[in-house]
Amino acid sequence: MRLNSFDDFTSLQEVILGSAADYADRVRDLSFDMFISDNLTGARGYYPSITDWRPGPDRENRNEPGRLAMKERYLQELIEDVEGIADTLRSLSVRVHRPMALTPALGEVSSPAWTAPVTPPLNVRDNTLILGDEIIETPPTLRARYFETQFLKPVFMEYFAQGARWTTMPRPMMTDASFDPENLASAAPNIEAPDHPVPSPYDTGVEIMIDGANCLRLGRDLIVNISNANHALACDWLERHLEGRFRVHRMHKLTQSHIDSVIVPLRPGTLLIRSERVLDYLPESLRRWDTIVAPTPSIDDYPQYENDDPIPASPYVDLNVLSVDENTVMVNDACKKLISTLEEHGFTVVPVRHRHRRLFGGGFHCFTLDTVRTGGAEDYLG
Helix, strand or coil, rough: CCCCCCCCCCCCCCCCCCEEEEEHHHHCCCCEEEEECCCCCCCEEEEEEECCCCCCCHHHHCCCCHHHHHHHHHHHHHHHCCCCCHHHHHHHEEEECCCCCCCCCEEEEEEEEEEEEEECCCCCCCCCHHHHHHEEECCCCCCHHHHHHHHHHHHHHHHHCCCCEEEECCCCCCCCCCCCCCHHHHHHCCCCCCCCCCCCCCCCCCCCCCCHHHHHEEEEEEEEEEHHHHHHHHHHHHHHHHHHCEEEEEECCCCCCCCCCEEEECCEEEEECCCCCHHHHHHHHHHHHHEEECCCCCCHCCCCCCCCCCCCCCCCCCHEEEECCCCEEEEECCHHHHHHHHHCCCCCEEECCCCHHHHCCCCCCEEEEEEECCCCCCCCCC
């Protein structure tokens, strides 16, 4: 089918699903970095990282025998769960595309200004924005993900051959000076945060950087969450590039970065939100939609780990659901209260296993990039 994706809720026909398999070859480089980054609540959590931009004792000790065995076990279970997502999508008659595999020898990538390990393409939502018939590769916010969209090239080439537009936003130099210094103290884990910025001959000042998951697509409208100067520059670019085709709305500091575990449009006129406070940040016309406030889960909704690093249960990661159509939603099978809440509002819930989402970050929406849905450039906010 031809590329066509304007929203997150009309009938899903084709999707790209990320892969966790390549993390297995990089398990010794992997650590789980603690972060505290949330504008609404100060929520704590962990994020998988194979970079060294946030040093600490967890990183130094990450390959002690017990920790290495733990990582290997959890990685294999993550791979099982991602493949289970693929099977579920196919059972719902959705065509599933996958990234190309990384070779084990592919350890690092380099630019004139830096060297970084390669992050496998698991959270494919982050570095690409699909708007209608256009693929937009967004400028990454982590050096280790600089070339991540290259592993989606075979899929993008297929859509290009069928008539899709294909655009790459300006690629940043990503020196230490490229990042908004006002944001570094509380940067989200998916934003590079140099602890001690070092001048570089390649410095160009603060640059255009943003993830696709900062954006909410609603037909002909695009809502962009802006939490730093990098995001603001990216929104400037989007406004100019999309002028006449899409209306771009700025939303300031709903979160430090991604918004797809904060607000989720389930169908026209209905939003799933983590808190009523979210409404204060939204465009006026979107505040008139019906809202479903997600129930706060208990710690028993999450796996309990045996090591000495307890994972703080976040009440938000499981809002990262994936709508198959306006009535059908894929939800983590551990979230019994969220499942019941959605069913009470008339949705058909497809429960799917995803065990270690507090360790690896991301959910069904993060792991996928919907490329074909039946909806068009509707005016949902008119």
